[in-house]
Amino acid sequence: MTDTSAGTGVYDELDKRPAPLAVPDRALAIGAHPDDIEFGSGGTLAKWAAAGCRVTMLVVTDGSKGSWDPQTDPAELAATRIAEQKAAADRLGAHEVRHLERVDGELEYSMDLRREMCRQIREVRPDVVLSHDPWQRYQLHPDHRATGWAVMDGVIAARDHLFFPELDLPAHRPAAVLLWSADEPDHWEDITMAFDDKIAALLCHSSQGTTTMGGAELSDENRDVFVARMTEWARNQGAAAGLDTAESFKRITP
Numbered sequence: 001m002t003d004t005s006a007g008t009g010v011y012d013e014l015d016k017r018p019a020p021l022a023v024p025d026r027a028l029a030i031g032a033h034p035d036d037i038e039f040g041s042g043g044t045l046a047k048w049a050a051a052g053c054r055v056t057m058l059v060v061t062d063g064s065k066g067s068w069d070p071q072t073d074p075a076e077l078a079a080t081r082i083a084e085q086k087a088a089a090d091r092l093g094a095h096e097v098r099h100l101e102r103v104d105g106e107l108e109y110s111m112d113l114r115r116e117m118c119r120q121i122r123e124v125r126p127d128v129v130l131s132h133d134p135w136q137r138y139q140l141h142p143d144h145r146a147t148g149w150a151v152m153d154g155v156i157a158a159r160d161h162l163f164f165p166e167l168d169l170p171a172h173r174p175a176a177v178l179l180w181s182a183d184e185p186d187h188w189e190d191i192t193m194a195f196d197d198k199i200a201a202l203l204c205h206s207s208q209g210t211t212t213m214g215g216a217e218l219s220d221e222n223r224d225v226f227v228a229r230m231t232e233w234a235r236n237q238g239a240a241a242g243l244d245t246a247e248s249f250k251r252i253t254p
């Protein structure tokens, strides 16, 4: 006999979902490196931008270590990556890209970095902040960890006016924080209509083709493999929520 009182996995997950988010008026996505934002939330941002959201992208480091080529000049690479990021942002329909240009790979969590995140949030005044999940287990990249912590603590600081009064900016409380690469996602965005934009934006980062996209810039065949990998990724992201193509997040209400 079948026990029909037991949950069926998928519906248990659906029950845990917080209410859907309305398209925000303003969103601020913060990534450690050029292309991190696109991998984590490019589809969501493209979808929101198309619906009228003012999207700001903030890239913390200069991306100057993003190469396996021993002949690479770090300064040249950093300049290339700023241009690639602008092209990707345009492809997503973002309103603005900001760069902090901290040295790639050497980012450290500090009060200075927390203050900077507070300043950015108070200036942009987003309804939703998106970034790396600093609680993700076994996250190797130090810049991803440092960025995630500084964003979380920057959200708290931005919210409470007694933090960093020297900034002389009014406090601001986002309605939600969405963290990508979460071990325990509880929020999903359907990106079916924006998946092509996410891929196109990622492919704007040509200098990263070899390191993160399987040589997608070198041949049509490689690019097809990369798109297939991303399609599978988006399917896996959405599976727990019954969506075909999604980005998943841990959602926090500040």
Ligand SMILES: [Zn+2]
Residues within 6 Å of the ligand: 032, 033, 036, 141, 144
């Ligand atoms: Zn990164």
